[in-house]
Amino acid sequence: MCGIVGLFLKDRRLEPDLGRYLVPMLTSMAARGPDSAGVAVYGPPAAATVKITLARRTPEATFDAVAALAGETAHGAPVVRGDHAVFAIDAAAADEILARIRAELPAFDVTAAGNRIEIYKDVGTPAEVAGKLDLVAVGGTHAIGHTRMATESAVTVNGAHPFSTGRDQCLVHNGSLSNHHSLRRRLAHDGVRFATDNDSEVAAAYLSRQMANGRDLRGALEAALADLDGFYTFVVGTERGFAVLRDPVACKPAVMAETDAYVAFGSEYRALAALPGIAAARVWEPAPATVYVWEHAA
Amino acid sequence: MRTADAAIADLEVMPLRELNAAFHAPDVAAIAPVWRVKNPHGAHALACGVDAPIAIDIDGHVGYYCAGMNQQATVHIHGNAGTGVAENMASGTVIVDGDASQSAGASGLGGLLHVRGSAAARCGISMKGIDVVVRGDVGHLAAFMGQAGTLIVCGDAGEGLGDSLYEARLFVRGRVASLGADCIEKPLREGDRATLAALLERCGEHGVDPADFRRYGSARRLYHFHVDHAGAY
Numbered sequence: 001m002c003g004i005v006g007l008f009l010k011d012r013r014l015e016p017d018l019g020r021y022l023v024p025m026l027t028s029m030a031a032r033g034p035d036s037a038g039v040a041v042y043g044p045p046a047a048a049t050v051k052i053t054l055a056r057r058t059p060e061a062t063f064d065a066v067a068a069l070a071g072e073t074a075h076g077a078p079v080v081r082g083d084h085a086v087f088a089i090d091a092a093a094a095d096e097i098l099a100r101i102r103a104e105l106p107a108f109d110v111t112a113a114g115n116r117i118e119i120y121k122d123v124g125t126p127a128e129v130a131g132k133l134d135l136v137a138v139g140g141t142h143a144i145g146h147t148r149m150a151t152e153s154a155v156t157v158n159g160a161h162p163f164s165t166g167r168d169q170c171l172v173h174n175g176s177l178s179n180h181h182s183l184r185r186r187l188a189h190d191g192v193r194f195a196t197d198n199d200s201e202v203a204a205a206y207l208s209r210q211m212a213n214g215r216d217l218r219g220a221l222e223a224a225l226a227d228l229d230g231f232y233t234f235v236v237g238t239e240r241g242f243a244v245l246r247d248p249v250a251c252k253p254a255v256m257a258e259t260d261a262y263v264a265f266g267s268e269y270r271a272l273a274a275l276p277g278i279a280a281a282r283v284w285e286p287a288p289a290t291v292y293v294w295e296h297a298a
Numbered sequence: 299m300r301t302a303d304a305a306i307a308d309l310e311v312m313p314l315r316e317l318n319a320a321f322h323a324p325d326v327a328a329i330a331p332v333w334r335v336k337n338p339h340g341a342h343a344l345a346c347g348v349d350a351p352i353a354i355d356i357d358g359h360v361g362y363y364c365a366g367m368n369q370q371a372t373v374h375i376h377g378n379a380g381t382g383v384a385e386n387m388a389s390g391t392v393i394v395d396g397d398a399s400q401s402a403g404a405s406g407l408g409g410l411l412h413v414r415g416s417a418a419a420r421c422g423i424s425m426k427g428i429d430v431v432v433r434g435d436v437g438h439l440a441a442f443m444g445q446a447g448t449l450i451v452c453g454d455a456g457e458g459l460g461d462s463l464y465e466a467r468l469f470v471r472g473r474v475a476s477l478g479a480d481c482i483e484k485p486l487r488e489g490d491r492a493t494l495a496a497l498l499e500r501c502g503e504h505g506v507d508p509a510d511f512r513r514y515g516s517a518r519r520l521y522h523f524h525v526d527h528a529g530a531y
Contacts, residue, residue: 269380
């Protein structure tokens with residue numbers, strides 16, 4: 001099972017309301033994924049800094065520890081949202097700070113890092129997670145959400161989607177991969193490190209690797225068609241891009257809608273039913289083994 | 299709710315289960331022969347299991363299994379349909395104005411499913427007597443393991459058409475990406491043209507010439523165990 005939603009805004013005037021449109025999409029997919037939920041939001045860019053989103057593992061952990069570690073590389077106070085905080089770190093120091101957080105602060109998980117991306121995820125029903133994180137208030141250019149019914153690994157914050165395995169990159173997945181063990185070994189051999197045992201993280205890391213090797217978003221997904229085996233419907237985000245891919249068998253559901261104002265994705269039409277102008281939208285099922293990409297101009 | 303012409307059910311007000319229960323009432327046809335459903339918003343299992351000579355008009359897109367197990371009723375979806383529309387239908391008519399998702403008309407025993415857009419993968423899978431007419435294209439594995447009935451595709455068919463077909467008659471006007479195991483092209487006979495003409499006429503698909511279709515059916519090589527294949531097991 002699992003539910004996926006995505007919203008890519010074409011009309012910039014809707015950007016402040018991104019969360020307001022996204023949350024009903026997410027909560028409508030509760031029956032497909034009641035154990036955890038998460039969203040990636042592409043918000044305003046961070047000038048000369050890298051946005052690092054962290055989730056604390058226990059309520060006792062305070063973000064002061066991260067602020068102390070970041071010191072003067074942190075620009076301003078972190079933006080706290082539930083058990084998550086977004087730090088703006090000097091671009092030049094970001095790699096070092098990320099490595100130190102991972103090594104020295106085990107009470108925190110880095111969920112995302114990049115110019116625009118923020119990832120918020122937690123265990124609980126989509127409504128609980130959206131409420132705790134006040135997701136209706138988020139703004140941005142595009143967002144991708146996931147409601148999880150775990151099959152491949154534990155129900156934890158880390159096991160929740162979206163998975164981010166590269167700067168400003170994220171992936172959500174409905175399905176299960178059958179060759180993720182061999183793919184994981186191949187990627188690990190190339191130096192890729194994994195945070196979980198989850199098959200979807202392998203797919204995310206695979207795409208990140210393809211893009212690091214010079215492919216664009218479309219090219220990375222076309223390569224995935226040849227290398228990934230199993231069931232999948234993916235929605236993938238990059239700093240400016242939004243993409244959808246279904247496996248050739250196409251068991252996992254997908255519905256899309258497009259208007260002059262947005263492109264939207266839902267595992268079921270119910271996820272799209274509350275969007276503005278949906279009655280007049282072009283609504284279609286993305287074809288199997290076909291890469292769909294939308295991108296904002298740089 | 300009741301007007302002179304039709305009973306109107308608004309799913310923004312009325313719970314889905316209540317509406318389906320109303321459709322299942324023994325005297326539903328006497329209560330209203332025509333029903334209009336507003337605001338379906340992609341609801342699942344809408345108008346499932348109806349067994350009465352009523353007409354149900356649905357204004358919008360529906361979710362999974364709409365009009366499943368239908369008997370007698372005419373269900374008209376003015377929008378797209380999710381997975382398994384009219385699955386296991388026994389009689390009656392289901393019309394989808396838009397596209398149908400996967401497994402449209404799955405295992406249907408009888409009746410007519412008319413998709414005015416395109417149907418996705420596995421359209422008519424395991425069909426057992428239903429007639430399916432698709433104005434647009436069908437995806438991969440249409441009529442997979444079909445046993446009886448007729449599938450008419452006015453557009454193109456995806457890969458693996460008629461895979462592991464028992465019987466069932468398949469007609470495609472456009473391109474067939476590939477035929478599935480044991481599915482072969484057969485000559486279009488006079489009787490086939492009459493079948494096509496009658497079903498296209500019933501669906502109001504005027505201007506579609508039965509002579510433009512190709513017929514596909516079972517080569518009947520998978521019916522029985524063949525000793526020459528013993529080594530394959």
